[in-house]
Amino acid sequence: MSEFRNPYRRKEAEPVLTQAQMQVIARAMGELIVKHVKPLRDRVATLEKTLEHAQADAEAALEKHADEFTLDDLERMARNAK
Numbered sequence: 875m876s877e878f879r880n881p882y883r884r885k886e887a888e889p890v891l892t893q894a895q896m897q898v899i900a901r902a903m904g905e906l907i908v909k910h911v912k913p914l915r916d917r918v919a920t921l922e923k924t925l926e927h928a929q930a931d932a933e934a935a936l937e938k939h940a941d942e943f944t945l946d947d948l949e950r951m952a953r954n955a956k
Contacts, residue, residue, distance in 0.1 A: 891899070936943075943951075
């Protein structure tokens with residue numbers, strides 16, 4: 875008895891890209907990451923540090939002048955901060 879063979883079965887697919895082509899693409903992607911993503915990541919880190927310093931300065935100023943504010947002033951600042 876012979877085995878049933880599906881005439882519509884796909885043949886083994888050939889790789890779309892060769893190993894050399896994949897390496898070129900990977901190298902190009904790495905260069906793009908270094909060129910574009912790394913500077914953006916560095917900029918975000920700088921902005922985060924700036925924000926931390928600004929927040930610390932604001933908290934220090936608020937503590938320094940805390941006795942000058944009324945409760946209404948503090949509530950208004952809290953509402954505006956949201």
